[in-house]
Amino acid sequence: MSQSVEEVEHQLLSADYLRNGYRRQRSAAETLDQLGVDSLLGVEEWALAGTVPLNVDLPGSDLDVLVHTVNPEAVRDELYARFSEMPRFKVWEHSTEPGAWCVAFDTQQYPVEFFIQAVPLRQQRAFRHLVAEYLLLQCHGGDLRQQIKVLKASGLKTEPAFAKALGLSGDPYLTLLDPTFFLHVKSNEC
Numbered sequence: 001m002s003q004s005v006e007e008v009e010h011q012l013l014s015a016d017y018l019r020n021g022y023r024r025q026r027s028a029a030e031t032l033d034q035l036g037v038d039s040l041l042g043v044e045e046w047a048l049a050g051t052v053p054l055n056v057d058l059p060g061s062d063l064d065v066l067v068h069t070v071n072p073e074a075v076r077d078e079l080y081a082r083f084s085e086m087p088r089f090k091v092w093e094h095s096t097e098p099g100a101w102c103v104a105f106d107t108q109q110y111p112v113e114f115f116i117q118a119v120p121l122r123q124q125r126a127f128r129h130l131v132a133e134y135l136l137l138q139c140h141g142g143d144l145r146q147q148i149k150v151l152k153a154s155g156l157k158t159e160p161a162f163a164k165a166l167g168l169s170g171d172p173y174l175t176l177l178d179p180t181f182f183l184h185v186k187s188n189e190c
Contacts, residue, residue: 003135003138005131012127012131012134013045013047013121018032018048021055022055024055028048028063031063031107031109032063034107035082035083035107036082040075040078040079041075041078042069042070042071042074042075042078044068044120045120046065046067047065047121048065048066049064049065049066049115049126049127050062050063050064050126051152054133054137054145056149056158058149058153062110062111063111063112064113064115065113065115066115066117066127067114067115067117068119068121068124069116069117069118071118072116072118073101075114075116076101076103079103080103083105086107087105088104088105089103089104090102090104091104094115094117097117099117100116100118100119101114101115102115129158129176132176132177133159133162144166147165151164159172159173162176163175163176
């Protein structure tokens with residue numbers, strides 16, 4: 001494995017890799033810069049999660065922006081004030097993460113969804129999934145990436161696609177967060 005978990009986390013917490021990445025990553029970085037994500041008041045840290053950072057995105061894939069803040073309602077309200085006129089604007093309270101909010105809308109280039117939570121990014125499930133999937137792609141290379149894209153094109157979400165491609169059993173969202181599985185990935189035994 002070429003990078004440690006800490007190096008991967010550090011990389012994914014910076015938008016620099018997007019600005020220097022493949023074409024869709026650069027386009028995503030440009031979109032996030034145009035939206036002024038770095039200037040959102042109350043945001044402690046943010047990161048792009050989902051398929052674009054992993055290079056397993058498909059045409060039409062959205063940008064999933066994870067936000068850590070001490071006041072999710074204030075960030076939700078600022079996003080409303082800035083973007084409520086955007087196409088397909090929607091706000092909702094997350095159904096399984098208490099106190100978390102989602103804000104979604106379309107830009108010219110991408111659908112964008114903000115996930116706002118009073119939990120540090122390194123502890124958020126979506127970020128932990130992102131790190132595990134990034135490490136798995138490092139271990140298994142282009143063949144796994146291509147399998148994931150094919151499975152996603154058939155309609156699977158990202159985590160179920162990884163589980164199917166790797167032959168993992170159980171709930172894929174939980175399996176990728178299982179400490180023993182993550183230790184297995186971290187120890188480069190994948």
